[in-house]
Amino acid sequence: MKINEITAQAVGKWDYIFQSLGIEVGNGKHCPCPVCGGKDRFRFDNQNGRGTYICNQCGSGDGLELIKNYYQCDAKEASNKVAECLNLSNQNNQIRANLAFRKIDSEPLHNDNIPDNPVCKKVEYLLSKATLGQSQYLTKKGLTFDLPLLDNGRIFVPMLNLHNEYAGGQFIELDGSKHLMRGSNKKSAFILVCSVLSRPTEVYANLLAHNEIIICEGLTTGISITEFRHPSMVISAIDAGNLIHVAKSIRELNSTAKIIIAGDNDIDQSPNTGLAKAIEAAQAVNGYYSIPDIDYKCDWDDYRQQFGSDNALTHFNKNLIKPELPTVTKLNMQTELSSMNLSQMASSQRAELLNQYYDNNLAINLTTDEIYHYQDNAWQPISDKLLMRTLADLFTQSGEPFNPLRISSAVESLRLSLPIMGTPQKDLICFKNGVYELKSQTFRPHNKQDWLLVSNDIDYYPAKENESFDTHAPNFAKWLKRASGNQDKAKNILAALYMILANRHDWQLFLEVTGAGGSGKSVFAEIATMLSGKNNTVIGTMDALEKARDRALIVGYSLVILPDQPRYMSSGAGLKAITGGDEVAIDPKHKQPYSCKIPAVVLVINNEAMRFNERNGGISRRRVIFHFGEVIPEKERDLNLVSKIEQELPLIVRLLLNEFTSPAEAKERLHQ
Template sequence: HHLTGETVMVALSSVNLLSLASLARQKHPACQIVLAADRDLSGDGQKKAAAAADACEGVVALPPVFGDWNDAFTQYGGEATRKAIYDAIRPPAESPFDTMSEAEFSAMSTSEKAMRIYEHYGEALAVDANGQLLSRYENGVWKVLPPQDFARDVAGLFQRLRAPFSSGKVASVVDTLKLIIPQQEAPSRRLIGFRNGVLDTQNGTFHPHSPSHWMRTLCDVDFTPPVDGETLETHAPAFWRWLDRAAGGRAEKRDVILAALFMVLANRYDWQLFLEVTGPGGSGKSIMAEIATLLAGEDNATSATIETLESPRERAALTGFSLIRLPDQEKWSGDGAGLKAITGGDAVSVDPKYRDAYSTHIPAVILAVNNNPMRFTDRSGGVSRRRVIIHFPEQIAPQERDPQLKDKITRELAVIVRHLMQKFSDPMLARSLLQSQQNSDEALNIKRDADPTFDFIGYLETLPQTSGMYMGNASIIPRNYRKYLYHAYLAYMEANGYRNVLSLKMFGLGLPVMLKEYGLNYEKRHTKQGIQTNLTLKEESYGDWLPKCDDPATT
């Protein structure tokens, strides 16, 4: 009453809200009835208000904060709260295309036509920083509009008025519209979107949706505070069984898997990491991908091949997604230039069919799921700095597999989200866990199995000074496997039947990077006999692959 001057009736309890609403309609049959309801985190207040509004043919006005209208008044003051009340009950604006005539529309300039289209969409359009991709705000999220679909929709508006048009006219209006509407901003990395609002991970506060949050993705669950004593073991048993089995019962491995899922949930593409889950068939890898998809939202995830990441033409299919799954890519081998650029936060070229090429960022987490790890030819460290390998070693017996596991985990999703948010209230803890996994013994062993050169580096150890093996070259005859590092590498490759050896130059360039992954520092000095290093062979080299002393090539 203080804010609006209108007649106010107060329901002292939600129990009598329905009867009070009916009574108000009987007393005031011709008046508009507004239910100034509570916005509850559980959604209970909204549901009861909606039921009461149906009973009295009224409208519901929800405060711009979680709580009641008094909370909004306390937080924002009288004037802002008054405006929020009237904004909440204002009927949706009519589309100008419902009232305009063909003559009026045809007489307009291109910019005026673009403005009418903007009004038709409720002024809920924005364009990306490159001025190319249009997005529309719907249900708390800015969704990318496929260019061809939007052009057809605009053509449909022309047809509604029976106004003449051509593809050129439609394109001109759309291009002009992009110059008028707001430019889309990057969403704050501290905000995580849910169906019922956004969570600020810095201070733990929860807010209703707003276009100004610029959210591009939402987690497809409602967020509610954790209940007392809530644990994964007791409140998400299906998820816990999968997690514990995938981690081999190891607490530290469980934490790494949870950190990877949090990275997907929070869409932390800005960590410049990508996830690769490996393991035999039936080890739970596909469930990992399914859970990640649930956390990102079905509409926000897509499957691709690594060739898609490498091709400007095919990258067009990846825009607008927050999770990119790469299933069964172990047979692929390459330098991963596109993968490095996307995960490194670089702008990449996109060349869609029938449109001009442009550059854009693809803000997505990449999750590869393979029986065997991918093979990268990159030796610069660009891939290894970003790659997080998580191995699921145990193959679950067919009789132990639960065909309903995904459905069971889906029903537990709210508990999983709450646990992830609580466990990683400091997101940098999750990032630290993933970075520690990069050079874990498990990850190193997986990379050794996939890359023979990397495996050879595992047979080296460092000395305190540069008094170890010389680098050598392929022209030194006879070969001396214990003196020359490159000779030892050639011997390892030959002993294991590998044909594609690195040249001396490529071996020398990749050596410091690969040693760093093992936690070793490479040092060298120039002498009259060549480059001498601080490296020597480990004892196991002699039994595993190094030629015996009676080998005529060994001196």
């Protein structure tokens, strides 16, 4: 492809491109320049989605210019890198046969069961038989757009969902007639309107990164919109009834994007279906809608053909409306209950009602068979008893009798119908006011599709200039100085606290703090608890780690503290398995046993180091010991030290993240 064609495809996607190339551009605020390194000289303003930037030292340019300067290469090489990020390479004719769900080392699948899905296999097969080309059906409408074409010239476009899999496909014949591939699951599925075929994982990443997403009904309408609304990511919901389902799915994935519903004007119908469904979808996601304001049936492709792309853009923007949001509260549900007949509902209908009560924020963990509720910015287990009591309350509010069998059957139906929980995103720290991404060192809003299980109680704010522990966190600095005794050990202690803050259980280490009473061990444990979050911390024993029944008590926590362990003489097999990232047996009371990994940091607090009779080096490789040798005299102890440090906690967090901009540095220190 030509350079200008590649840059045209890159419009609106530069956030994703820079992230893929490892170029740090900040979040629209001043930050260090990725080229010259000048502090606070650089700002990524991304005007018109072209990746534009300004640096007081280097000057300004667009996204391609930044890549040229960053890699010190010419425009051709820079455009090739962009093409690789967008999967534009080697796609001029034959679609790659391995496009669908072939595992590669650098891109693990999110769902290992995908290859066994017959719908996915069929879509993959059809794509392998297709070539990218222009359809006569579209060229007659004045649209030149590459799409997968089968041998007979008909279009085949894959439908995707947000589980990183194909949900089916749509055929468009030469005469424009459309039908879905047999076995397609249309609800919440969509078609990406793009002339470059992308893997579902890449589409997922693009949806997560885009600032403006337009959802339309048909594919042809979407192609027309891409003609005049270049920076936006456009997807087709296939029909009007699916607009709301697709919009909700996108909003769950990307909580900050501007979502626009590009509806059809079905003025010949009463009611106007296209308008009604567009408004409904926009209200559901706090978004916008736009339909052609004209006195006959018309979609945006019809409008473009009649008035041209420039006029279509002007009209689209002029008719962009944000509808008023309906007030949806528990009180509304109580009012509606009076008109419902819960006793006559099927158990699946009662299950759906229960899910609506929880704002559709429920999901199922297939490993534990537990239902989780997204609240307080994290997914938390919710007991069957609480769900049953909630449904019983709904029966009572409706004035109807109930029996336990109907209640329990609804909860079981709920378990079968809920979405499956995904794998928690790595390299994220969930704060009270948002999520910090360790790789990009950026802060963004919460997103329940991160599938995070824990959230601390700290508000995060960017560090200010010249902040330091000594000046701005004097109580923490005083404790650190007395506990460490020297600067190198102090840095190692900070690395341990960073490990707890970032929940780096994947480092396959455990922390052990020893020392006499009054040496600062308990303060370390208190600080660790603050960083992890009190609700995410559990107290245990070494013996508990060895037993499947007792291990059930530590599932779901990010920090396990083992305080004041009695003299321990064993192999530490349970500790070794947990910290090594192995699956361990869990045997909860009154539930089916299962096995899982426990993603928690283990912290041992003892007067003296534990002894193990394991001789294979498994414990010694994982063990990080800190000995606090100085006992603080009684008269010098500050009984309010912990509460004072708690007041300094937001600043301590900022300084820890600044101290270890590279997590590998903290890990290396703990391995010393």
